[in-house]
Amino acid sequence: MEKRQALASFGALSQETRLEIVRMLVIAGPTGMQAGAIAEKMGMSPSNISFHLKELDRAGLIGQQRESRSIIYSAKYDALSDLVRFLMEDCCAGDPRICTPAATVAACGDPSAKVGTIGELERATALTLQPISGDDADLRTALAAAALPTDDLSEDGRHFFRIAQGADTIGFGGYELHDGDALLRSLVILENHRGKGLGDLATRLLLDMVGSAGARRAYLLTTSAAPFFERLGFAKIDRATAPVAILQSRQAASICPASAALLTKPLVSGPAASARKKSESWNNA
Numbered sequence: 001m002e003k004r005q006a007l008a009s010f011g012a013l014s015q016e017t018r019l020e021i022v023r024m025l026v027i028a029g030p031t032g033m034q035a036g037a038i039a040e041k042m043g044m045s046p047s048n049i050s051f052h053l054k055e056l057d058r059a060g061l062i063g064q065q066r067e068s069r070s071i072i073y074s075a076k077y078d079a080l081s082d083l084v085r086f087l088m089e090d091c092c093a094g095d096p097r098i099c100t101p102a103a104t105v106a107a108c109g110d111p112s113a114k115v116g117t118i119g120e121l122e123r124a125t126a127l128t129l130q131p132i133s134g135d136d137a138d139l140r141t142a143l144a145a146a147a148l149p150t151d152d153l154s155e156d157g158r159h160f161f162r163i164a165q166g167a168d169t170i171g172f173g174g175y176e177l178h179d180g181d182a183l184l185r186s187l188v189i190l191e192n193h194r195g196k197g198l199g200d201l202a203t204r205l206l207l208d209m210v211g212s213a214g215a216r217r218a219y220l221l222t223t224s225a226a227p228f229f230e231r232l233g234f235a236k237i238d239r240a241t242a243p244v245a246i247l248q249s250r251q252a253a254s255i256c257p258a259s260a261a262l263l264t265k266p267l268v269s270g271p272a273a274s275a276r277k278k279s280e281s282w283n284n285a
């Protein structure tokens, strides 16, 4: 990185709100956040936040992409890593005792690259997704308790997982693949584990998994949790605009009420996702 670029980046970060926004987006990961959600978290007006987002965008520290009617902002991990590298370049004549910790941080890059295998991602989130059959009794009980559909669990093409933290089951989740797109389904966090950020992490794991399975977009139907998924970059769409294969799924065509919202999100593809495609363990449910 050139000194001029480094000065521009540090200049943009040298302001409390902007520093907090960048930290928030770094934590949010490649799925990013909607401008409205950032404003809400920061307790600031959308116009005020928009000013700061523009400054960070101009400095090349964050990026934006339009999804339906929303703009999603995400951290530019490469630029942030370059900034750390700029500070640490040639440090202490390369003494590894001093350099290694900083070099490790700078080498992280995009967190999806950092967690380059399923096992690494699971370790990073301290959650595991364990394949189970649709006939699993605990899965059925949890879905029924959350008023989620159980009619088609044993049918072909469904993949279900126990979401575990150590030896504890904290919930369940699943997906179906339809013509290159994924339909996420059956996500439930058991009641005594809700409100601790685990649903958020479990959804990211599921998204990573369907991305690794080759899906281009994720879809889901929900009657009560649309805002939860919108925080993760999903956007509501009109059913008429969804792919036919998704509309013809049992979930969309007959099981979920017509009033259920349909949401979608493009999936991040990249080196980490393609590396993970090589793993056999994702789709053996």
Ligand SMILES: CC(C)(COP(=O)(O)OP(=O)(O)OC[C@H]1O[C@@H](n2cnc3c(N)ncnc32)[C@H](O)[C@@H]1OP(=O)(O)O)[C@@H](O)C(=O)NCCC(=O)NCCS
Pocket (backbone or CB within 6 Å): 146, 148, 185, 186, 187, 188, 189, 190, 193, 194, 195, 196, 197, 198, 199, 200, 201, 221, 222, 223, 224, 225, 226, 227, 228, 231
């Ligand atoms: C939706 C569900 C998976 C969320 O799990 P969770 O572990 O409680 O969620 P988290 O703790 O990760 O919540 C993250 C954020 O989303 C918010 N959130 C959680 N559930 C929400 C909902 N139903 N609507 C709106 N926001 C919600 C939380 O308040 C939290 O916000 P904060 O970070 O500002 O505090 C869980 O409530 C659940 O199992 N619900 C029943 C089944 C269901 O509706 N599944 C989804 C359809 S398949």
